[in-house]
Amino acid sequence: MEILGMGFVAFFMLLGSFLGRLLGQFIGTGGDVGGVGLAMLFMVLTVNYLENRGFNFKTRTENGIRFLSALYIPIIVAMAARLNVVGAIRGGTVAILAGGVTTIGAMFLVPLLSKLNK
Amino acid sequence: MFANAVNLFAGADHLIISIALVALIMFVTKKISIMMGEERIASALAIIIGLVLSYIGGRVTGGSSGLADISIFGGAGIALLGGSMLRDYTIISTAYGVKLKNLKKAGPVGVISLLVGVTFSFVVGSIIAVILGYTDPAVVTTIGAGAVTFIVGPVTGxxxxVSSEVIAISVAAGLVKSILTMIITPFIAGIVGLDNPTSAMVYGGLIGTTSGVAGGLAATDPELVPYGAMTATFYTGLGTLVVPSIGFIIVRALLT
Structure with a gap:
């Protein structure tokens, strides 16, 4: 059943969200700090653990998860459509510089780190 | 009678109207990207259209929630579809395809490049935010997170x-990174030695923006795409884990 896949993801999101909120209280920011990352981490560990033990998801369960993954870009598009872009235009310079400098800088780190493998 | 029907129609089914709108945006940008011969830029293009619509929405209504301030998209429409709940739900689902054995295959150099990549982007993005006059630790962290990827930015924000305006800046920073990566990778590949699987894995771990890495490597040498993607798939997850927690604590300690 597809809903099982959706519920599987929901379980990890709730787990991550709870731990993230705990962390948020601990740091003192409130909110859900790192919950998404924790949820992803636990899900990767669980899926890989299950697969190593020879457990495979049924195709229909898997379809539920894949359906959610396929919606990720469209939902980011919807998110973009509700942000305060008018206000952000004033901060356009910082966006271009922050995105641009990190990208070009990171590219020049490629040869340095590639050498580590030799 | 007709006007009444239109009003009633526009007052209902907000979520469905918004799904139809996003589907239309995705359809149009896919077609445009195919016409341009660069199918991989479709996602970035769609996000840009979303930002443009948000700008129009903000201009028309004077509000701060973009298109969600226009009543037919408001309520449970774009506001729900593009809200943090569904965003986090779908992002988490992408972890399903991540295979730990790929990380083992990438080896220590893959893991190091991931750690260096996330740290480098976050630090440089945050420093630029501070140089340009931002002082609030949460704002600086969010902009630095945007320089990691356009997902890490909003999740952190x-x-x-932080305000929607700052989240929009972080998305824009992430988009600049993604698009710039696609454009300049083929030109810079020779200079940085991007011609073998190891350097492609390092590159994926350092840059991390999945669409940018896949697009940039495809334009350089399609055979390198899976190696870059292998490390890049871990990047956003790592970013959403460490940036709002450890990253924020460090920024807060430095700025206050």
């Missing part, structure tokens, strides 16, 4: 409770 939501966690730290």
């Amino acid at each position: 939501t966690a730290l409770g």
